[in-house]
């Protein structure tokens with residue numbers, strides 16, 4: 001899909017929304033060619049691409065840098081970009097400026113923000129400005145230090161009720177879709193039934209209106225620990241490692257480069273320069 005207005009269309013037609021993260025030109029090209037409905041340039045790039053152990057160090061410039069590359073790779077796909085840690089909490093003025101800057105520089109179709117509470121005002125304001133906003137509830141990784149780690153959310157009555165109320169508030173504030181991360185499937189299914197906007201689950205079971213997974217997790221790319229909710233649909237890490245090892249072997253043995261990878265000069269030219277003999281290094 002090209003625009004976030006199609007999110008609702010998909011839900012009405014009960015077509016599952018396929019979202020996948022991508023962080024660069026080739027990744028986004030593969031995602032678009034595979035027919036993903038939408039691409040998320042997630043701040044998870046801090047972990048799977050940049051090697052940090054959380055999403056906290058990721059900056060607005062990091063997000064814009066990767067989103068621009070993803071946009072070039074997927075010109076015809078709706079791209080959602082995460083607003084990174086701290087970039088939407090310093091007041092509505094500063095948040096608006098930051099979001100406008102991200103939209104103008106990155107080529108994003110929508111921005112995603114985590115949480116409810118004061119973030120409800122952010123969703124309302126940005127939507128009013130003309131920026132489609134995807135909400136994100138349940139496990140909100142930018143708050144992992146407050147939540148006590150990457151843990152399933154909404155397991156007890158009060159927490160489940162809170163997430164349901166927050167979801168309704170996100171919709172009322174104008175969110176165009178809602179990511180539900182690491183919540184019990186029964187809660188995710190119930191929220192999906194209550195909302196008119198589509199839900200996109202990650203670790204939220206089969207009852208959401210769509211699914212999202214991290215590119216590197218589903219392809220076995222990288223050596224990071226993978227959460228329980230991930231299915232690995234391919235293992236690109238093994239052939240990738242083997243390819244690099246084969247290259248190293250070939251260089252060391254002299255098997256690479258072969259004649260086919262090599263440029264030659266005409267014999268007559270060689271004759272004129274060197275008298276036909278390449279001089280030994282002095």
Ligand SMILES: Nc1nc(=O)c2c([nH]1)NC[C@@H]1CN(c3ccc(C(=O)N[C@@H](CCC(=O)O)C(=O)O)cc3)CN21
Pocket residue numbers: 043044047048055139141150151152182214216217224225226227228229
């Ligand atoms: N590679 C990667 N994949 C992701 O899905 C992802 C990121 N990074 N970084 C940002 C957030 C963090 N995420 C995570 C990371 C770990 C767990 C995890 O290990 N969860 C436990 C659940 C523990 C419990 O039962 O409460 C698990 O065993 O899956 C969950 C979500 C999801 N996002």
Ligand SMILES: CC(C)C(=O)C(=O)O
Pocket residue numbers: 021040041042043044045082179181202212214
């Ligand atoms: C896990 C998804 C929903 C995300 O926010 C990310 O990739 O950053």
Ligand SMILES: [Mg+2]
Pocket residue numbers: 042043044082141
């Ligand atoms: Mg994220």
